[in-house]
Amino acid sequence: MYPATQIDLFQGWPAISMLPVDRLKQATSAALSDETIFATGLEYGPNEGHLPMRKNIAKWLTEFYETSHPIDADRVCTTGGASQNLACVLQVFTDPGQTKMIWLVEPTYHLGFRTFEDAGFMDRLRGIPEDEDGLDVAALELALEAFEQDNPITSDTVYKAERPHGKIYKHVIYCVPSFSNPSGKTMPRARREELVRVARRFDALVVADDVYDFLSWGTALGSQNSTLPRLVDIDRVLDGGPHDRFGNVLSNGSFSKLIGPGCRVGWAEGTPSFIHGLSEAGSTRSGGAPSQLMSTFVNEMLEDNFLPEYVSQWLVSEGRRRHLLLASAIKAHLGPFGVTFSPDPETSALAGGYYIWIRLPDTLTSTQVCEGALKNQNLVLGSGETFAVPGGNSAAGELHRRLRLCFMWEDEGRLVEGVERLGLVIQDILGNHLSD
Ligand SMILES: Cc1ncc(COP(=O)(O)O)c(C=O)c1O
Structure with a gap:
């Protein structure tokens, strides 16, 4: 039947x-009852986003990843979630005339394809397979070498204005280093270091969707405290740190899997110059960072450490x-x-x-x-x-x-x-x- x-x-x-609807109700009511908060939330906000939330996210990230250097708020900006932010990253840091190719871990998060195509990269997406340790970085390096050998010259066509706050990368590499969607694979530390070195060698920007990192649990073999550094943490310190002020990695974070996707709030982390450049995207400059009001609600859930505890203990x-x-x-x-x-x-x-x-x-x-x-x-x-x-x-x-x-x-x-x-x-x- x-x-x-x-x-x-x-x-x-x-x-x-x-x-977590009850806590969100309280957070919303608290934010909307306090003029110093709702006046900020309901007006146009700063391009980088609601500062109290950026500070609280930076603190949570520093504690969760046990980073060697504290993460300051100037490394973090508010986004409208990982998908919206991918579009902004491509707007500011790629040019279909100058950026040659988009390399994606395969299998990959399928709803990202359209965003790359909308940014002018139709027919320029290439899949790189995974092995047991996630993205096969050796295969990626070989593919990049072969590609550069066949296409050594960058075209003269430039579609975007030169801006002091941005740079145009030659390649983009997209991956989900921890608990990838769909394969669930996680790249070990050594593989992550290899990837950052390859990105630096080929002037590539790695967009790392780090949206599942907090949802990590120990197994029969592993311990629960096995949090791996993100690619953005590695880029900060590996071999003396980033090659230029923009670095080669952007961490794309999101509250979609932690609170609810309808919030449409996330955060991005990169070097302070990268984050400033990202927040200068045209659509952000006109109106301020996305999801400003929702950021004030989410921040209420961070102020008293509810969200980090809720995620680590309950979710x-x-x-x-x-x-x-x-x-x-x-x-x-x-x-x-x-x-x-x-x-x-x-x-x-x-x-x-x-x-x-x-x-x-x-x-x-x-x-x-x-x-x-x-x-x-x-x-x-x-x-x-x-x-x-x-x-x-x-x-x-x-x-x-x-x-x-x-x-x-x-x-x-x-x-x-x-x-x-x-x-x-x-x-x-x-x-x-x-x-x-
Ligand atoms: C890898 C990955 N990136 C991005 C997203 C979408 O994130 P957001 O809701 O923040 O746009 C998802 C959702 O499934 C995802 O799995």
Whole structure:
């Protein structure tokens, strides 16, 4: 019988039951009851964003990453979330005439493609595969070398005005270093250092979506205190520090996975010159940083340390429990068909984020499974090809056997039921194969 209720294991949103709505209500009321706060929140704000929130974010980042140098507020600006900020970064720091290519970890966060295309990089996106340690930096370096050998000269065409607050990078590298979307992979420290060196060598800007970093939990093998430095932390100190005042890494942070994506608030961290340049984007100069009012609400949740404690004590336990639950359901119901997955909370050194990345047996394709799931079981799944880089992708063959499952959206009973339904779909397809 066709199940009346749809289960969605694709959607990468926080569950409605997880949203900290009561605390947000208090924060909103407190901010709107204090004229010194609401007058700031409701008027045009500074280009870099609401200073009290920037200071509190800088403090949280310094403590969480245990950085060798304190992070000052001038390294941080407010954004409208990671997606909005990617568009601003490309506006200020790339020029389709001067920036040659966009290199993306593959599989990659698929909703970023349009932003690169909108910035003038249609047909100039290239996928670089992952290995066990995330983005394969050696493959990236080889691809960059080959590309530069074939295209040594930068075109004379310039689309953007020269601005003292910005620079135009020759390449952009996009990745999600911790708990990547969709693969859940995390780059170890040595790999991160290699990436920063490659970026410096090729005058590339690395845009690191660090949106899952706080959602990190220990596993049977790892300890919970295994926080890795971000690429932006490495760029700050590696081999004597950045090559110029802009550096080569931008950390893109977001409250979407921590409070709720409708907040549309995030932050960016880079060198003070980079952050100043970013906040001089035309659309920011006219009106001030995005999400100014919402920033005053979020800041109320930072002032008394509610948010860092809520994330580390509550959200992380919730994520760990959901991850374990989904993983054990996969082992029980899909393991017998030869399905494997990562990260496995029992064998990975580090786990976190929102997703489990499934490998189907060779007899199945993800398209077949996703179509069968929707048609016969009212079940929505993330098909591997969704995360292939348009045009020049390097891992497309492998992605035909992959599925992304999110463990943060559906409530717990439905996570297990979703996997049971997926087991029925696979059984059905394999049964039809046998009877062919
Ligand atoms: C890697 C990555 N970057 C960016 C986003 C979107 O972030 P925001 O809501 O802050 O725009 C997501 C959301 O799923 C994501 O997974």
